Amino acid sequence: MKNLLMSFVLLAFGTITMAEDVDSFEVLNRAVFEFNQTLDEIFFEPVAKVYKESVPKTAQNRVSDFSSNLDDISTLGNEILQFKLFDSVSTFGRILVNSTIGLVGLFDVAGDIGLEKTDEDFGQTMAVWGVPSGPYVVLPVLGLSTMRDLTGTYVDITENVDVTKVLNITEETALLLVRAVDTRVKLLPATDLLKNSDDVYIAARSSYLQKRQFDIFDGNPPIEDDDF
Template structure:
């Protein structure tokens, strides 16, 4: 209940700060973006490179499948909040199969038997509820976001802490870092492509905003026509 109350306060804030310009904080955003790039070049990228080159692919798949199963739990909750009942039944089936036959999510058995994976987060849930996106922002370490999605990130992180409360500090930190490295490896092709653009920052912003529209509308964003 405390988390829900906090989320609604932040929702009100997101509505208040809506701006005509999608990126009114570009100067600050670029500064944080450069900070994130420095961290990536000196920490995340080198670690991800070693992880990808030296850890057997089979083990990398087990790590990815494990975190994918954890994400399904969050997706299930958001599908229920969005009243996507058929999708929630499908996701519950994935969790059930992968948590049992898939050995606590280490194997994605569900996908092999055609139980399709879906992804929903609290930012998408708020969009379905009618909460406006608000300005584009760049978060330290976490990267591209919006006012609405930053609220969603806060809720998601809080829920992950609740899920991981049975872990000690060392185990929780290890889990967090492993997820970060796994995510960086998955994002490598996209990041490499964006870096080849004329303006890495603009390309990243555009890619993020388009991806969020795609996610929110389940792959069918509305077509916007120019006024003549």
């Protein structure tokens, strides 16, 4: 209940600060983006490359599958809130199969038997509820977002904390770092593409906003004239 109340406080704040300009905080956003880029070049990207090249692929797959199973738990809640009943039944099946036969999510057995993975977050849920995206924002370390997605990220993170509260601080921190590295490895191809852009900031912003539209409309976004 506390998490739900806090989410509505953040949502109210996001609604108040919404503006017609998709990037009304561009000056600040660019500064934070540059900071994140520097941090990524110095730390995250090198770590991701070492992880990808040094850790056996089998071990990497176990990390990815375990992380995916945790994400399915959040997805299930958001599918229920979006009244996607068929998808929620399928996701519940994935969680049940992977948490048991798949050894607590270390193996994606559900995918092997035809239970396809879907991804839903609270930012998408709010979009389905009709909440506007609000201005585009770049967060230190966390990266690209919007006011709506910022609220959604808070809710999703707190829900993940509830799921992993059986872990101690050291275990939870280790899990967070491993999942972060796994995510960064998956983004390596996109990083190479962005580096070839004339304006990396504009390219990253456009890619993020278009992907969010794609996610919200389940791969069939409406055609818009807006230039991100």
